[in-house]
Amino acid sequence: MLMSNTPSLENYWMPFTANRQFKAAPRLLAAAKGMYYTDVDGAQVLDGTAGLWCVNAGHGRQKIADAVARQLMTMDYAPSFQMGHPIVFDFAQKLAARAPGGQEAGLTKVFFTGSGSESVDTALKIAIAYQRSIGQGTRTRVIGRERGYHGVGFGGISVGGLVNNRRVFPLLPGVDHLRHTHDAVRNSFVKGLPEHGGDLAEDLERLVALHGAETIAAVIVEPVAGSTGVLLPPKGYLERLRAISKKHGILLIFDEVITGFGRLGTPFAVDYFGVVPDLVTTAKGLTNGALPMGAVFASEAVYEAMMNGPESQIELFHGYTYSGHPAACAAGLATLEVYEEEGLLTRAADVADHWQDAMHGLKGLPNIVDIRTIGLVAGIELSSRPDAAGARGYDIFVDCFNKGLLVRVTGDTIALSPPLIVEREQIDIMASMLGEAIKRAA
Numbered sequence: 001m002l003m004s005n006t007p008s009l010e011n012y013w014m015p016f017t018a019n020r021q022f023k024a025a026p027r028l029l030a031a032a033k034g035m036y037y038t039d040v041d042g043a044q045v046l047d048g049t050a051g052l053w054c055v056n057a058g059h060g061r062q063k064i065a066d067a068v069a070r071q072l073m074t075m076d077y078a079p080s081f082q083m084g085h086p087i088v089f090d091f092a093q094k095l096a097a098r099a100p101g102g103q104e105a106g107l108t109k110v111f112f113t114g115s116g117s118e119s120v121d122t123a124l125k126i127a128i129a130y131q132r133s134i135g136q137g138t139r140t141r142v143i144g145r146e147r148g149y150h151g152v153g154f155g156g157i158s159v160g161g162l163v164n165n166r167r168v169f170p171l172l173p174g175v176d177h178l179r180h181t182h183d184a185v186r187n188s189f190v191k192g193l194p195e196h197g198g199d200l201a202e203d204l205e206r207l208v209a210l211h212g213a214e215t216i217a218a219v220i221v222e223p224v225a226g227s228t229g230v231l232l233p234p235k236g237y238l239e240r241l242r243a244i245s246k247k248h249g250i251l252l253i254f255d256e257v258i259t260g261f262g263r264l265g266t267p268f269a270v271d272y273f274g275v276v277p278d279l280v281t282t283a284k285g286l287t288n289g290a291l292p293m294g295a296v297f298a299s300e301a302v303y304e305a306m307m308n309g310p311e312s313q314i315e316l317f318h319g320y321t322y323s324g325h326p327a328a329c330a331a332g333l334a335t336l337e338v339y340e341e342e343g344l345l346t347r348a349a350d351v352a353d354h355w356q357d358a359m360h361g362l363k364g365l366p367n368i369v370d371i372r373t374i375g376l377v378a379g380i381e382l383s384s385r386p387d388a389a390g391a392r393g394y395d396i397f398v399d400c401f402n403k404g405l406l407v408r409v410t411g412d413t414i415a416l417s418p419p420l421i422v423e424r425e426q427i428d429i430m431a432s433m434l435g436e437a438i439k440r441a442a
């Protein structure tokens, strides 16, 4: 039955949605402030997912809205090819000042995109172009990892490891995958990083032996995989991956679309793990989700190597109409200010213990097979109903929403990633509402 405030649902082809199922029983959000959405019928919904992992400073931030409005009336748009505008240089400089890993990591060159998917495809292209520019033109292969999610561009689905994103579409040639690191048996219910599986980084050696290092441009991983069920890197894994990739002249790309901008309790996962890649992809929290935008942080070494031809030559034949969009830059600059004024890039660290205790407190409820937390992220994995993978997760998602809590599901794993302003009492409410829904879905 359609709700009173429901518009016609006919024409909008919804992304990553079972359109017919949704349109038969829609869930429509109408407003958002702080930690809460309001649906079209006026019900409050506690945001357990920061929208889609992006509204890190909470909803309806005046400062961001004002900055965007001002910019739109000052200059709404400017071309980004062979032209610039001050605000995009300013934003790049401010980002570089807070770059992943600090100044010594050297990830201070910023390429703007319109989304996480575009950031991923951009990083893959930069990696291949870089290899060519240093005389390594045979390195065109890119390596991803099973159970990785890198958006939906053809590059991203090729290096990604989600079967449903891949089976219908043709993929980039020459791509291969590391084994995933999820060891549900040996690491279940572990608090902190998994003990087992650091040695899986050696899988890169296997791919080097199989394909030859001289064919491989880059390897891309999420430091913490979010969309495929919150998978934490085993102890030592990222360090080992860094060492092996460096040894073989393979660029390492961290996809920080989810982990960037404070999600783990440090500004970036690079800071959390102390492992420095060559390229970092970001989006989402970059503008607090207020406007679409992504950014790739590249090392100075990568950038400088590309600046070697005649000065009149375009060094990287790549870019988007909306690269460095003025209004998105304004949103991003204001977002950085909010993050800094409120200490949000490290706030998750202050509440991480409370978060971990609240989530692990669900252990023992029906069908829970694992609980994983880091920073302000949690994955609660449930066993699947016989012959109905994902059905239990979906039921819990709908039930939570109807009771006033927004969670995310991938398969039968519930993922939580609230805005970084979340209060301890709200964490407790989330845990208790989710627990009740899990019991009802038993």
Ligand code: PLP
Binding pocket: 115, 116, 117, 118, 120, 149, 150, 151, 152, 222, 226, 227, 255, 256, 257, 258, 283, 284
């Ligand atoms: N990379 C990662 C790690 C992501 O989690 C996502 C989205 O969730 C993307 C890339 C794609 O971002 P977008 O949906 O903005 O294209």
